[in-house]
Amino acid sequence: MPLFASRKTRTAKAKELRPTSIVTEKLEQTLKNRGILARLLLCAFALVLMTAVVEGWRAPFPYRLGQRVNHGVTARADFKQIDRYETNRAAAEAAKKIPFIFTRDKTTVAVLSAKLRRHLSEIAEAEDVNNLSSEAKKAFKLELVEGANAEKSKKTIQQEFGTLQAAVSVGAGAGNQIEIICNDFQEFIKPLFLTGVADPQELTRNSIRKDSAVLISDDSKQKERALTASDILLSELLKDTGAIGKTWVDYPKLSAIRAQLKRWIISQTPHTLRYDKSLTQQKQKRAREQSKPVYDSFRQGEDLLPPGKVIDEELLTVLKAEHDAIEGQVSSVQQVARSATVLAMLTVLAILIGYHVVNNHPKLVQRFDQLALYLSVVVIVVLLGRMLSFDPMRAEALPLVAVVM
Template sequence: MAFFGPKRSRTALAASLRDSSKLSSRLRELLSNRGTLSRLSVCLLTILILMVAVESWKAPFPYRLGTYSAHGILASVSFKMANPIETDRERTQKESEVPYYFIQNPDLIDKLPGLLKEDLKAIANAKSLDELNSDSRAELGLTPSRRLEQFMDQFPEESEQTFAELKSRVSSPDSSDDKKITAIIDDFKKLISPLKIYGIVNENDLTKHQIRAGDDIVIIYNGKDEKGVPLKPKHVSTFDIRLPDQLSASGVLEPEWNKFPDLDSMKAVLSHWIHFQAPTTLVYDAARTQAERKQARQEVEEVYDTFQRGTVLVEPGQLIEDNQLSLLRAEYEAKEKAVPYYERVVRITFIFLMFVVLAVLNGYHLLRNKKAVARTVSRLSIYLSVIVLTVFLGRILSYDPWRAEVLPLVVTVMVFAIVYDQIMAILTALSLSLVLCLSTGGSLGHFVVLMSVSSVAVTSLATVSSRSTLIKLGFGMGLTYFLVYWGINLINSQELSNGFLDQQVLWESLQGAGWCLAAGYMVAGSLPFIESLFGVVTDISLLEMSNVSHPLLQELVRRAPGTYNHSISMATIGEAAADKIGANGLLVRVAAYYHDIGKMLKPQYFIENMVVGSESLHDNLAPAMSTLIIIGHVKDGVDLARQHNLPQPIIDFIEQHHGTTLVEYFFREAEKQADQSPDHKTDAEESSFRYPGPKPQTREAGVMMLADAVESASRTLSDPTPKRIKSLVHSLVMKRLLDGQFNECSLTLSEINVVEESLVKSLIGIYHGRIKYPEERSA
């Protein structure tokens, strides 16, 4: 026992152990709560997504276009950088080496012998040149005016002589003409057999696809050889496939003429005829050619330039331009590849801890001041999703050419200032500015710029009374950005004279100011969507809803004029009381207009709508039934509000303006009946005569509850003197205070006292005394 020290130390240790036990028990209780686990899971998931969004495993790239480098930048590591110009040159060269592909159709060549046979028979049957038809004469070169220039010098001067020689070869008096012609055709088939291999191209195809003499051409055959093996492609040149070149002295047909002496003597005529009759057999295969060229380009590897460590990447006093930025990016990527695994783990761990700290900072504020957001998974998810989206867009837009990270930041800050409060907006701005600067390599000066613009946005958005307010705020934020950004760069410049007129700084300042102005327009234009997404209502919407021409208010006037007058009076005194404690008086006034719309469904059951002297409908009902009708106007009001798409905050006022108060009149009636009839004792249970709630959740709802109560009760005063009004208001306030109706809202006792005084003052003004005019004397 001596190890534990004196008795006092043992007592302190025991107390400490008990406190630790209680804390552990409380922690286990929280973790066992399914809702708490869900919210913690959402927060953890958000942190993980943010770590991916900021690329937490690598350092930020700090350079931007136009950044001034006073001392220059040297390469800290050796690296390679792709040379797109040289790479494209080599790929273009490789692409140009790809041949043009043509598909050969040799069956068209097989038709030529038959056509020649018909013309030869016509010559054999003709007695003179004139008996041949004009087309045959032109094809055979027997018409000088239509003779091709290529064969002009190969024909005799007289066409009749050519005809006579040709006729003598295809016919004779002592032998059959068919045999001679058949022998010629058989030799002709062998003569033109190279055309089935090389094919014949259309000159227009060569011109259209810019195929030049000397370009490599590949002929694709769809058929098979005698053994059934697919024919291999053949590489040729344009000289081999152009018909004029094929018929020339060095063409592919020239060696064949010597093999057939009978045909060689008819060479000029047959060549002329082939030139006229030979069909185009080669079809350009564009798809195959382009595919081969694409593959050839892809096979060429990227050409890299090597930069050694110590190479000057940016000269001293130079602005970073496109080329330098590309070099710096390549160096950055090379350094990142060399980072060891354990360093990346350390970096990720530290960034995770930083996000946890920021989450705790913002989460503490949510738990203390925005419990509805912190304890509702859906609202918390929306809040965190907006933050993730802001970081993601901010990082993307921070790079060139946008340089617009301020845009999503300011939009988010403005939205949070409108939706939540200014403290929450500035805390979010601090966290987002820190994350964006650290994850994009931003300087301390840039952090100051972002926070300055965010502060202007937050401090100017206590209320949004009109859309022009947001536009004016956009101009204010733009001016702030321009002055702060320009001023910080001026301070950092050693030569102030140059800093004043630095065009790059002025341009960046104007660019950021433009994004701030755009943010104002974006929020102003998307305000209805913001209200719908976050379930809030701005002063702009409240002013629109306060118009008495709203269908619900018009219907309330028609069906329940007494309730309408009560709502108008209550709105007046409630707004004044809310303004006294710094609450949203406009919200109280508009909510008061709609808080009793449920009464229009059964207006005759509510005293303010009953005609003086008429019998009350409640006289024939049991107190419990009357209570159900009275309480039912809350549910009916909520249903009507949702049917007319009223915003959720107004619906909350309808639900909360009675809280869980007691319908006292009918409860007392039930108690009287229970006293007279002991069998009905259970009919007078207090819980059955209370509104279902919930109790007021906001200061504005608490103010409206009091305004509703005192405005209704003041109408029962027969002589509303200031003293009686003050006594009535005090008793009603104390009754609701002691009933615990304000336990769930943030109204303090001092604020309740201020509200009470305001209500008394307003009611005295309404029921102020008047001078009694003397009656006229009778004549």
């Protein structure tokens, strides 16, 4: 037996001392397994989705409707909140400033002079009121009234007819007088061409007052003039202070038959304006939408909620506005850091849950479709819990029900 055992060579020692890592080998095998890698990527995608669902880049809003805050709330930054009441009032005022829009038919007014010339010609040629056509009688209100006052009415009609016949039959002849009267009449009724005539019943139906602003949509010049409903009512135009009534003195020929001609104008002038309700409402809606909101301003340090008071809808809106103002001051870098923190916490939680599932429920993760279904349920539960967390009802019941099921 040799005194000393044979020595191992340096090469043999090196081969014997070479380290082996079981963890590294398993990791390599895992990364080479496409099925396992796909399931890991699915889990990572679910974690990213949950981070987005909970809005990990934003600080959570801590207040809820009906919550009682014992310590009260003080504004942590300057912010503005829309005053709904004043904003709605301003929008309503903007809509009120929109004039009522009317469309006009000019052709019907243009035939008035021709119609008057025809009726006056009948009067000039007639020997008696009975020789007039029913149209002319009706136009000048020369129709006989039946009843107890028939004799008086007949006498009045004869006087009216005599006044008209005298006006068109003096001087150089009836033809010249009628032409003069019709030319004066054409100038006299010019305001009807400028404004038109509206139906007073239509104004009443649409609650349009006499002092309400109106706009004639088919005439751009009218947009530069301040018109009111009284400017398009024939009864107002014929008053002594109206656009037509105040010019009687400028036309002596017309003034001689003022009473008769006024009745003729009232009976023969058509309603040339039609209220365009649809267009008016469109412009009122646009005015409301373009109305600027009215804000309430709050300063940092101002008390928003007294201690012990319950949060109602109005206070919740103010607190939400303060929260949004603070979040608006957060930089993009801070938002990324917040998201990374939330993702890291979810990852730790996923590792703990995954360890439990792999060791106790391995069948759940062995198939890709089963794992996808499980993760989908988890993400949906988180999403619904996030949505319901803003409601007074307790969102904690949703995950509990999902677990029980």
